[in-house]
Amino acid sequence: MFAANICLYLWDQVWKKIGMENPVPVYPSDLTDEEWSVLDPLIPKARKTGRPEKYSKRAILNGIFYLVRSGCAWRMLPRDLPPWKLVWHYFAHWKKHDVWARLNDALREAVRLKVGKKKPPRLRFLTRKACAQLSKEEFAATMLARRWRAESGIFWSIPWD
Numbered sequence: 001m002f003a004a005n006i007c008l009y010l011w012d013q014v015w016k017k018i019g020m021e022n023p024v025p026v027y028p029s030d031l032t033d034e035e036w037s038v039l040d041p042l043i044p045k046a047r048k049t050g051r052p053e054k055y056s057k058r059a060i061l062n063g064i065f066y067l068v069r070s071g072c073a074w075r076m077l078p079r080d081l082p083p084w085k086l087v088w089h090y091f092a093h094w095k096k097h098d099v100w101a102r103l104n105d106a107l108r109e110a111v112r113l114k115v116g117k118k119k120p121p122r123l124r125f126l127t128r129k130a131c132a133q134l135s136k137e138e139f140a141a142t143m144l145a146r147r148w149r150a151e152s153g154i155f156w157s158i159p160w161d
Contacts (some may be wrong), residue, residue: 029069030062039108042103044094056083063087 031039036058043057063081067074074084081087094100109119 027062027069029065031058031065038107040105042080042099042106044097044099045077045147057090060090064091 039061040057043061046053059082063077063084064087064151066081067070067077074088077084077087113119
């Protein structure tokens with residue numbers, strides 16, 4: 001494994017010395033330029049303070065899409081994609097901050113408009129608030145506990161003396 005890493009490093013240095021880009025394999029799951037131009041404005045930008053990014057957001061998205069398309073484990077991402085921990089970090093961070101939901105909404109809306117359908121009306125404030133509360137994990141757990149207690153005939157048939 002160590003020897004393979006040294007070989008990869010040496011090849012990278014050779015490609016840099018002759019002034020050419022490293023030939024990165026293209027996977028079927030990689031974003032095209034047209035797809036990236038649609039997704040780029042929807043992806044959160046890096047902070048202006050702190051360390052500059054080592055990997056582009058496009059490379060990170062390519063890693064996520066490779067994982068989804070191939071069905072492999074996180075640790076089995078190819079070495080020419082960003083490290084799996086970084087890809088997982090961005091995936092989890094974007095999931096926590098609803099980036100995936102916003103991407104899906106924007107893409108769905110663009111497809112609807114392209115087909116000729118009307119833009120769906122926005123939900124009212126109270127409806128959005130209720131939907132957000134109903135979709136929380138705590139609420140779902142409470143509902144499941146209530147449902148199980150109500151469906152269990154054994155629970156209520158035990159006499160308490």
